[in-house]
Structures are given as structure tokens and as C-alpha cells.
Amino acid sequence: MRCAGRVWVMAVFLVPLGVWAQKASVPASAPAPSPSPSPAAAPEPLRHGIVKFDGKGALTLVTTGPLPTGGDVHFQYPGETGETACCRRLPLSAFKKVTLPPAGTATEMGAGRPLVAKAARVSAQDADMPFVGAAVLGEVQSVKMAPGDGLVARAKDGRSTASTTCVSTEGFQVIEKAPSGKAGAAKGSKGRAHLYLNLGYEVEESTCR
Structure with missing residues (x-):
């Protein structure tokens, strides 16, 4: 009876100790490496443009x-x-691509970048007379009139941009301002827009300097 009891007691203690030893001998697996974060895409800069109302509800950008x-x-x-006046707003998706005006009618006089023409419809109250003005497009946080009848805008990422406008003897110009506030693009400053749209008629007094 005593021997059987001793064997039974040993069995009770030896089994848990063996299991514990087996678990202790298994090395812990190393944690999986965290995936590297993908680089964030650079914010798209705001763009400047020229808009033309035809007085019949059509708007060309x-x-x-x-x-x-x-x-x-x-x-x-x-x-x-x-x-x-400033400003009306339409989603960029409301504009459809159209054929560019004939060569010489619209040009980019700054960095020589290719032009794109888009068209949309506007309400009658905004289109009761022909008109040419400046535009800014992209993820715009705020926009207002700037000195020189241009626009100053702030993007949603905090960056700002501005333009000035003038009328030459035959065309309307939108000139992106240099960071210093001067219209450096008028002298061909690299990377800044200088847009020109022929009005189709002669202007008596030029405001471009």
C-alpha cells in the first residue's frame, strides 16, 4: 500500500514537471517585422488658368x-x-476636355508647358455677358482677389500661390507671381505660369507693363 501510494504520488508530480520542461525548451518565435510605411505622395500644386464666358452659358478654361x-x-x-468679382466654384469633374483654341490664340509664355482646354456650363446669372478672368484650380482651401485683379489662393496643405492679370493690345494675360510677390513669370521665370488668351479684338489701352 505504501509503495503504491509513493508511485502514485511521483506520477502526479512528474507529469506536470515534464510538460513544463517541454514547453520551456521551445524557443519563442520572433515578432514579425512591421511593414515599412509607403512614402506619401507629394501634394499637387495649385494651377492657374484663364476662364472665358461666351455670354450664352458656356465657360472655357x-x-x-x-x-x-x-x-x-x-x-x-x-x-x-x-x-x-471673386469667385465662383465648380468641381473639376464638371469640366469636359475640348479642342484647344487655334495656334496663337492661347499660349503659355512662361515655362512653355503644354496647354489644356476644358469647358463647362454655368448658370444664366453668371453668363449674361462675355467676360474673361483668372482662375485657380486644385485642392483649394481659400481664394480671394489679389492686387492687380489677380487671385491669391491657399491650398489645403497650407501652401499659397497668387497671380496678377493684365490686358495687352489684343489679349488677356494671367501671370503667376514669384514667392517675393513680383510677377517674375513675366520674364520667363522657370516653373511659373504666364498664360495668354487672344481676345479676338484690339484693346485701346494696354495694362501690361
């Missing part, structure tokens, strides 16, 4: 390509007394 992948187009429009 001329800007440099390639276009931003999203965002809105903020554009000047004729005020109640014919003055330049």
Missing part, C-alpha cells in the same frame, strides 16, 4: 497640363456693374 486629379476650379466672374 485654359490652363497648363497635366491637370490635378481632383479638387475644384475657382474663377472670377462679372459683377453686377461689370467689374471683376
Whole structure:
């Protein structure tokens, strides 16, 4: 009876100790390495453009390509007394690609980038007279009039951009400002837009300097 009891007691203690030893001999697996974060895409800069109302509900946008992948187009429009006002907004998706104006009618005089023409319909209250003005497009946070009848805009990522406008003897120009505030693109500053759209008629007094 005593021997059987001793064997039974040994069995009770030896089995748990063996299991514990077996578990202790298994090395812990190393944690899986964390995946490297993919680099964030660089924010797309805001673009400047020229808008032209035909007075019958059609709006044409001329800007440099390639276009931003999203965002809105903020554009000047004729005020109640014919003055330049800011700004109306349409989603970029509302614009459809159209044929560019004939050569010489629209040009990019700054960096020589290719032009893109897009068209959209606007409400009657915004299109009761022909008008040409400036536009800014992309992920725009805010936009307002700038000195020189241009636009100053802030992107959603915090970066800002501005333009000035002028009328030459035959055309309307939108010039992207240099960071210093000067219209450096007028002298061909690399990377800045200088858009020109022929009005189709002669202007008596040029405001371009």
C-alpha cells in the first residue's frame, strides 16, 4: 500500500514537471517585422488658368497640363456693374476636355508647358455677358482677389500661390507671381505660369507693363 501510494504520488508530480520542461525548451518565435510605411505622395500644386464666358452659358478654361486629379476650379466672374468679382466654384469633374483654341490664340509664355482646354456650363446669372478672368484650380482651401485683379489662393496643405492679370493690345494675360510677390513669370521665370488668351479684338489701352 505504501509503495503504491509513493508511485502514485511521483506520477502526479512528474507529469506536470515534464510538460513544463517541454514547453520551456521551445524557443519563442520572433515578432514579425512591421511593414515599412509607403512614402506619401507629394501634394499637387495649385494651377492657374484663364476662364472665358461666351455670354450664352458656356465657360472655357485654359490652363497648363497635366491637370490635378481632383479638387475644384475657382474663377472670377462679372459683377453686377461689370467689374471683376471673386469667385465662383465648380468641381473639376464638371469640366469636359475640348479642342484647344487655334495656334496663337492661347499660349503659355512662361515655362512653355503644354496647354489644356476644358469647358463647362454655368448658370444664366453668371453668363449674361462675355467676360474673361483668372482662375485657380486644385485642392483649394481659400481664394480671394489679389492686387492687380489677380487671385491669391491657399491650398489645403497650407501652401499659397497668387497671380496678377493684365490686358495687352489684343489679349488677356494671367501671370503667376514669384514667392517675393513680383510677377517674375513675366520674364520667363522657370516653373511659373504666364498664360495668354487672344481676345479676338484690339484693346485701346494696354495694362501690361
